[in-house]
Amino acid sequence: MPNYTYAFQELDTVAEVEAAVVTMKSTLDTQPTLFCGVTNITPTDVADAWDVGDNLTDSEINALTSSSDGNYIVYSVYGGENTMPLTASEVITKVRQYRNEYGAMKKVDKYFEYTSTMEDQDDGNGGTIAMEVISMTEHNVTNEDMSGYV
Numbered sequence: 001m002p003n004y005t006y007a008f009q010e011l012d013t014v015a016e017v018e019a020a021v022v023t024m025k026s027t028l029d030t031q032p033t034l035f036c037g038v039t040n041i042t043p044t045d046v047a048d049a050w051d052v053g054d055n056l057t058d059s060e061i062n063a064l065t066s067s068s069d070g071n072y073i074v075y076s077v078y079g080g081e082n083t084m085p086l087t088a089s090e091v092i093t094k095v096r097q098y099r100n101e102y103g104a105m106k107k108v109d110k111y112f113e114y115t116s117t118m119e120d121q122d123d124g125n126g127g128t129i130a131m132e133v134i135s136m137t138e139h140n141v142t143n144e145d146m147s148g149y150v
Contacts, residue, residue: 002115006141007106017111018143024108025144032061032095035102039073041085050085061095064088078102103149113137 004011006020027034038061040053052073056064068088075082076098083094103109115135120128 002113004111004113006111007108017141021108021111021141021144021146024106025146025149028099028103028108028149030062031058032099033058035077036095036098037073037075037077038064038091038095041071041073043071043085061091064091066092074098076101078105100149103146107150109141109146109150111139111141113139 004014004017006017007024009020011017011020032038033055038056040056041050042053043049044051050071056072066089070088071085072088072091073082073084074086074091074094079098079101083090086094113136115137116132117135118130119133121131123129
């Protein structure tokens with residue numbers, strides 16, 4: 001009986017894979033703090049110095065529009081990149097970039113099927129030994145369009 005992995009999660013059925021895909025898509029759309037951080041910054045009187053505020057929440061990041069005021073630092077949780085100062089419009093672009101890098105790392109547009117069989121193999125001494133052979137097949141996710149997340 002095969003088993004599956006999706007985004008590093010082990011699953012038992014294709015139905016479970018499809019449910020995980022739906023959850024992942026929602027997570028990528030609504031929880032940017034999973035893959036990046038955004039912080040308000042304010043210029044100071046000292047050259048090239050900024051006062052750093054608190055990290056924005058998921059809902060605050062999602063509410064940013066290109067006309068939002070302010071300056072920000074954006075950092076990638078997994079990529080290690082920090083970028084500043086950015087406008088809200090630039091933040092929106094960076095958040096999308098970091099989301100897609102995270103999605104590509106997790107291969108959110110693919111799932112993997114593993115099957116195992118027992119095969120007799122030569123033991124090198126004129127006999128045989130039963131060996132488990134595991135094969136992996138990569139499949140494209142078909143129940144959601146995940147191409148925009150990688």
